Amino acid sequence: MAARDTRTAAQYLRDLAFTDEAYRFLAGFVEGELCTPIATFSAQELIEQAVSVGGRQGEADSAQWFLAEGTGPLAGHLAGILGASVVLNAPVTRVHQDADGIAVDTGHVTRRAKSLIVTTPPQLYASIGIMPHLPGDRQRVIAGYQRGSVIKTVLVFGNPWWRERGLSGSFLSPGALCNAGLDASLPDGRTGTLVLFSTSASGRRLGQTTSEPERIERVLASLRSIVGSEIPSPIAGRSIDWTTDPWSLGGYASRRGLGGWTAAPDLFASVGNIHFAGTEAASEWRSFMEGALQSAERAADAVLASG
Incomplete structure (x- = not known):
């Protein structure tokens, strides 16, 4: 290895x-x-x-698997179950572990618990006070993580017009401003939805356009080039740059730098009562939501096993 x-x-x-x-x-x-x-x-x-x-x-x-309703309703459903135990608008600034358990400080309130599951991307570990708890080799690997560059643009049309032209709505176009896309239309067929991805070099190029409406115009121009003809105007659209989101600083997942696997093969192993989850920590479906779920189940099992 x-x-x-x-x-x-x-x-x-x-x-x-x-x-x-x-x-x-x-x-x-x-x-x-x-x-x-x-x-x-x-x-x-x-x-x-x-x-x-x-x-x-x-x-x-x-590419065949996605939540037709989006992830918003899923988050809302889980929040409804958890109720008041979910604390919003309280970013963590410091984590302290001692013989009595874990203290999590948000700057306004401190919460204590026996165990902690960290689910943020590795590039945020320093800002929430996790790094001092890690051994030196793991700190160095985390510090060298390579952040993913992703801009996801969602375009909603009055109908799935590409199907009328005998097109699938899915494509790969390495090097193009939108280097991948897929048909995310709902089964009822009343509207058509395309999800377009600009990743790595394409994401950095598109990210130079900081205005969301202007980014959408550039994406539409790229889509016209890929299709090779004029296309209808969308009735709605969003273009989100994950690298500018302060809670991700990149996407879909970060990458270990050179030598990272050899230097710290147990990178996401528990440290005392601090456990790690998130798609980067997954052993299956890393970079996907399924990977985040798999790692969360593993972390929850570790907490339960600790008593």
Whole structure:
């Protein structure tokens, strides 16, 4: 593993490809999926990611699965069950662990508990006071994490016009301003919804346009180029840059830098009564919501086992 972990994914893919054209396609596809330049993470990181989702077939199949109503109703449902125990508008600024348990400080109120499950992305560990609790090797790996670059643009049309043209609504276009897209229309067919992704280099290019309406116009121009003809005007649209969100600073998931797997193979192991979850900490479906769920179940089991 050590040899693969010090070798960049770019070098690994170059050896797999027989031609420059094949390499460019592989590089564009991998950067699009992992949202990070392939020169910044290792071959081991690429292999670990591929295995966690079931390889290329699993990655392809994942495009068929999504919550038709979006994630908002899911969060609302869970919040309704938890009730007043959910504290809003209280970002954590410090975590302290001692013999009596865990103290979590928000700057306005301090809450104590026997155990803590940290679910934020690794790039936020420093801002919430987690880093001092980690061994030195784990601190160094977290500090070297590569943040993903993702802009997701959702366009709603009066009808799924692409189907009338014999198109699926799904595409991969490495290097384009929107390097991937899928049909997310509801089954009733009354409207048509396209979700367009700008990741890695494409995300950084589109992110230079900070105005959301202007970003949507650029995305529409890119979509017209991909389709090769004029398209209807959307009736609604949003374009969200995950790298500017202070609670994520990137997406969909961060990547260990070169040597990260060798330096800290137990990176997300529990530290005392502090446990770690989140899609980066998953062993299955890393970078997906399913991975976040899998890691959460593991962390919950650890808390229960600790008594």
